[in-house]
Amino acid sequence: MTPAAAADLERGYRRWLRWYPRSFRREHGDEILAVLLAGAGQGRRRPDPVECLDLVRGGLRMRLRPSVPSSDRSTRRALGLMCLGAALELAAAISLLATVDDVRSAVASANPGLTDGEWHAVVAGHIEPTALAACAAAGLWLWLAWAIGRGHRWAGIAFAVLWCVNTYGLVDGLAGGSAAYARGDLAIAILLWLVQLATVATLLAARARRQPLARR
Amino acid sequence: MQEATFLILTALAAGSQHGYGIVADVAAISDGRVRLRAGTLYSALDRLRLDGLIEVDREEIVDNRLRRYYRLTPGGGRQLAAEAARFRSNAAAALARLGLA
Numbered sequence: 001m002t003p004a005a006a007a008d009l010e011r012g013y014r015r016w017l018r019w020y021p022r023s024f025r026r027e028h029g030d031e032i033l034a035v036l037l038a039g040a041g042q043g044r045r046r047p048d049p050v051e052c053l054d055l056v057r058g059g060l061r062m063r064l065r066p067s068v069p070s071s072d073r074s075t076r077r078a079l080g081l082m083c084l085g086a087a088l089e090l091a092a093a094i095s096l097l098a099t100v101d102d103v104r105s106a107v108a109s110a111n112p113g114l115t116d117g118e119w120h121a122v123v124a125g126h127i128e129p130t131a132l133a134a135c136a137a138a139g140l141w142l143w144l145a146w147a148i149g150r151g152h153r154w155a156g157i158a159f160a161v162l163w164c165v166n167t168y169g170l171v172d173g174l175a176g177g178s179a180a181y182a183r184g185d186l187a188i189a190i191l192l193w194l195v196q197l198a199t200v201a202t203l204l205a206a207r208a209r210r211q212p213l214a215r216r
Numbered sequence: 217m218q219e220a221t222f223l224i225l226t227a228l229a230a231g232s233q234h235g236y237g238i239v240a241d242v243a244a245i246s247d248g249r250v251r252l253r254a255g256t257l258y259s260a261l262d263r264l265r266l267d268g269l270i271e272v273d274r275e276e277i278v279d280n281r282l283r284r285y286y287r288l289t290p291g292g293g294r295q296l297a298a299e300a301a302r303f304r305s306n307a308a309a310a311l312a313r314l315g316l317a
Contacts, residue, residue: 028258034281035235035254051253058255070267
């Protein structure tokens with residue numbers, strides 16, 4: 001391989017290695033590059049597309065997957081629960097938007113004089129913001145799960161604080177009599193609260209299991 | 217355990233190896249059926265290190281390039297032995313039922 005071809009190939013590989021997190025590149029970048037160059041055929045000037053795809057996949061995996069050992073089952077279970085919570089939030093948003101006509105019929109039967117303008121105000125003022133909030137909450141569940149999986153302690157604390165806020169909101173809603181007029185909302189809120197509770201308990205169990213090991 | 221992971225641990229069972237050495241050894245062990253690519257290899261190595269099944273043995277600079285050698289930990293050796301025994305037991309059962317044992 002001519003020096004110019006080798007330099008071109010190395011530059012190409014380095015470009016694709018940018019898919020990996022900076023810290024991983026700092027520790028393993030040159031090592032991976034050595035493997036790539038050793039496996040490259042004579043005279044190659046550009047990375048093979050299959051190799052590029054493999055580097056993209058590897059880089060994304062390194063960015064997204066949790067840095068939690070397989071032996072730490074409690075933390076992995078908590079991350080699974082958080083993904084379930086995100087899925088439930090998304091399901092709630094989708095079902096709310098998919099059943100908007102049913103909601104209109106129910107509102108119209110309770111308020112026979114409902115005009116189109118009033119209904120559009122309900123959609124814009126309540127239904128769409130609620131669906132958007134559920135999507136944002138799903139994103140928050142996933143983001144915190146990612147942060148906990150990467151070992152950020154603040155994320156576990158933030159999740160516990162959110163659970164406390166959610167508990168207060170739920171109790172406040174129940175005391176305000178929301179169960180009497182929004183049974184569907186209440187059911188999904190209780191389900192999500194239970195998933196949060198299970199997540200917080202599992203995270204605490206994982207922490208309790210790690211601490212004696214750290215003290216040794 | 218995935219086949220690539222099993223083959224990487226098998227490659228390291230004979231002694232420490234660097235990245236490209238593992239790629240070549242895995243290809244040889246699998247009769248060329250499994251060709252590990254760099255991205256796949258380093259994802260697997262990172263996961264195996266996290267799980268405490270392998271560790272860095274030493275580092276060398278060859279032709280101005282870093283070579284990091286990996287080796288099995290005692291836990292990695294135990295896990296590989298357990299997986300190999302499981303495969304052997306399953307293979308024996310399959311061969312016996314096919315009348316090939």
